[in-house]
Amino acid sequence: MATDYLKRILTAKVYDVAIESELEAAPQISARIANAVLLKREDTQPVFSFKLRGAYNKMANLPPKALERGVIAASAGNHAQGVALAAQRMGCRAVIVMPVTTPQLKINAVKARNAEVILHGESFTDSYNYAKELEAKEKLTFVHPFDDPDVIAGQGTIGMEILRQHPGPIDAIFVAIGGGGLISGVAAYVKQLRPDIKIIGVQTEDSDAMVQSAAKGRRVTLTDVGLFSDGTAVKLVGEETYRLARKYVDDYVTVDTDAICAAIKDMFEETRSVLEPAGALALAGLKKYAARHRMKDKTLIAVTSGANMNFDRLRFVADRAEVGEAREAVFAVTMPEERGSFRRFCELVGSRNVTEFNYRMAGSTQAHVFVGLQIAAAGESSKIAGNFRRGGFTAIDLTHDELAKTHLRHMIGGAGPAADNELLYRFEFPERPGALMRFLDSMPPNWNISLFHYRNQGGDYGQILVGLQVPTTDKKAFAAFLAELGYRHWDESDNPAYKLFLR
Numbered sequence: 001m002a003t004d005y006l007k008r009i010l011t012a013k014v015y016d017v018a019i020e021s022e023l024e025a026a027p028q029i030s031a032r033i034a035n036a037v038l039l040k041r042e043d044t045q046p047v048f049s050f051k052l053r054g055a056y057n058k059m060a061n062l063p064p065k066a067l068e069r070g071v072i073a074a075s076a077g078n079h080a081q082g083v084a085l086a087a088q089r090m091g092c093r094a095v096i097v098m099p100v101t102t103p104q105l106k107i108n109a110v111k112a113r114n115a116e117v118i119l120h121g122e123s124f125t126d127s128y129n130y131a132k133e134l135e136a137k138e139k140l141t142f143v144h145p146f147d148d149p150d151v152i153a154g155q156g157t158i159g160m161e162i163l164r165q166h167p168g169p170i171d172a173i174f175v176a177i178g179g180g181g182l183i184s185g186v187a188a189y190v191k192q193l194r195p196d197i198k199i200i201g202v203q204t205e206d207s208d209a210m211v212q213s214a215a216k217g218r219r220v221t222l223t224d225v226g227l228f229s230d231g232t233a234v235k236l237v238g239e240e241t242y243r244l245a246r247k248y249v250d251d252y253v254t255v256d257t258d259a260i261c262a263a264i265k266d267m268f269e270e271t272r273s274v275l276e277p278a279g280a281l282a283l284a285g286l287k288k289y290a291a292r293h294r295m296k297d298k299t300l301i302a303v304t305s306g307a308n309m310n311f312d313r314l315r316f317v318a319d320r321a322e323v324g325e326a327r328e329a330v331f332a333v334t335m336p337e338e339r340g341s342f343r344r345f346c347e348l349v350g351s352r353n354v355t356e357f358n359y360r361m362a363g364s365t366q367a368h369v370f371v372g373l374q375i376a377a378a379g380e381s382s383k384i385a386g387n388f389r390r391g392g393f394t395a396i397d398l399t400h401d402e403l404a405k406t407h408l409r410h411m412i413g414g415a416g417p418a419a420d421n422e423l424l425y426r427f428e429f430p431e432r433p434g435a436l437m438r439f440l441d442s443m444p445p446n447w448n449i450s451l452f453h454y455r456n457q458g459g460d461y462g463q464i465l466v467g468l469q470v471p472t473t474d475k476k477a478f479a480a481f482l483a484e485l486g487y488r489h490w491d492e493s494d495n496p497a498y499k500l501f502l503r
């Protein structure tokens with residue numbers, strides 16, 4: 001099987017549409033982490049991601065009759081654009097099924113390449129199932145986003161280029177994983193020729209189907225996946241990609257949203273290019289893995305796999321990059337409302353840069369402060385919190401508190417002590433016109449909304465914080481409401497920042 005992949009990759013047809021992307025040195029990141037870091041710039045492909053390699057190779061290997069009938073795919077992301085471009089070049093029909101929630105921007109991008117767009121279903125699974133139905137009915141060929149030998153071989157050409165572009169020593173190659181097509185292809189090639197090179201898979205902490213599958217020894221279906229890195233939000237990895245990953249992938253690392261934002265910033269500072277979250281995943285994983293294993297003077301490669309990000313999302317990325325880089329820490333500090341306490345607080349902050357400062361009196365004897373400070377290294381935040389405490393203040397380190405970072409810092413209104421039986425929930429949901437109103441509509445009328453904060457995270461998904469007054473006798477009904485709603489959610493009712501600023 002393995003030699004079969006080597007042959008498939010060596011003979012893959014991708015260069016009618018794809019470029020041989022640069023393998024570029026990253027001197028600033030290299031200096032910072034004391035390893036030689038190289039970036040395989042797949043974000044510079046014609047559709048700003050590697051996806052056209054697999055799609056084109058699949059289509060180039062189809063018999064002429066099948067090509068004449070056309071192809072079908074289900075995707076709202078990079079795969080859709082890859083298939084659309086490949087079909088346009090080959091002059092064949094392409095039908096792309098997308099969930100009805102797909103932002104217009106992505107629909108237009110695919111239509112601009114003359115592909116036919118069908119909006120069907122609420123989720124990707126619905127679109128996928130409908131595409132499979134149409135495949136049979138209209139005798140189209142289904143182009144799978146990852147679980148197909150020709151797609152895998154197309155992505156594998158990235159491995160081939162890396163070895164050709166850098167014949168010298170390479171210690172590890174870091175690759176983002178969604179369904180696993182990219183890493184399977186790269187690993188299948190590299191391990192045949194240079195088995196000494198470690199292949200490390202990178203996933204997000206909240207979308208780690210391959211990591212969990214590898215650990216359990218069978219493919220695991222996730223019930224929920226995080227939406228931030230939309231390119232890799234896959235609930236079930238492929239059969240063939242799982243088989244190849246088990247065989248060839250040496251290790252895995254998972255990263256959080258803040259680390260991805262920090263990697264997007266690193267990339268911007270290094271190259272002035274902006275990656276999408278999935279595109280920066282490999283670099284975020286490289287940084288974390290190198291630090292965890294105390295790597296030094298190694299040659300490490302990250303495949304920067306895509307750059308399709310809505311401009312609006314940059315606001316969120318910029319907000320979070322500082323925390324991800326361990327350059328910002330945030331705290332809730334309670335101080336006595338008395339002469340001199342503000343001054344004492346400023347002395348404790350010292351010469352550090354203040355990134356954010358919110359002050360609110362709480363009754364006649366106390367005041368609450370939400371403060372962001374620039375720091376030099378991870379771990380410093382707990383030391384600073386200790387300093388505040390020694391200085392006589394109550395301090396909570398909120399540097400890793402999602403509620404505080406996403407919602408609290410943008411909220412006004414202060415505490416609502418009159419809200420009896422208040423439950424606080426955080427929700428994440430796919431964004432689309434009317435989504436917020438739909439959410440509000442689904443709120444049961446018998447429970448009072450005591451708090452609401454919504455923030456659009458840049459086109460693809462939104463985050464909401466809701467306080468609801470739910471009598472204890474209604475707990476069951478509330479659980480049923482959550483299940484019916486179907487959005488990812490977190491109970492934040494015991495969150496210390498909530499208790500301090502909003503209760």
Ligand SMILES: Cc1ncc(COP(=O)(O)O)c(C=O)c1O
Nearest residue numbers: 078178179180181182231305306
């Ligand atoms: C930018 C980007 N990176 C990585 C991936 C993951 O690729 P795969 O699903 O083959 O694992 C995708 C998938 O669409 C992607 O769009």
